[in-house]
């Protein structure tokens with residue numbers, strides 16, 4: 001399916017209530033046509049005064065609409081981005097971009113909600129061909145070489 005802004009908004013509201021006690025503030029949602037991510041939370045970091053602490057602000061949630069994905073995966077992508085948002089909007093520190101705190105929240109949500117949120121999603125050959133039609137021959141050659149090992153290609157989100 002191809003998600004719309006109202007659809008993403010309703011998922012956000014539902015997941016916010018269910019997994020974050022409705023603590024996440026509203027966030028602007030944008031659709032993205034990028035080929036390099038399924039979802040992304042962007043923000044800026046600045047000091048409100050010269051010696052003040054660095055604060056994260058101007059958050060935007062972006063969800064990819066370029067590839068046709070199953071609804072479950074779109075929802076897991078929204079949840080993945082909501083974990084990034086939860087950490088950043090609360091000015092929490094993690095050990096890395098998908099560090100201990102991120103993984104703890106991911107495990108909690110997967111267990112509580114019977115979800116399958118992951119750190120990175122692997123694209124199938126068909127999805128890669130849809131994304132990169134101009135690289136058809138390279139993709140085919142890649143999967144021919146890889147056929148005995150993994151049949152997938154990782155994409156971070």
Ligand SMILES: [Zn+2]
Nearest residue numbers: 080084098157
């Ligand atoms: Zn991520």
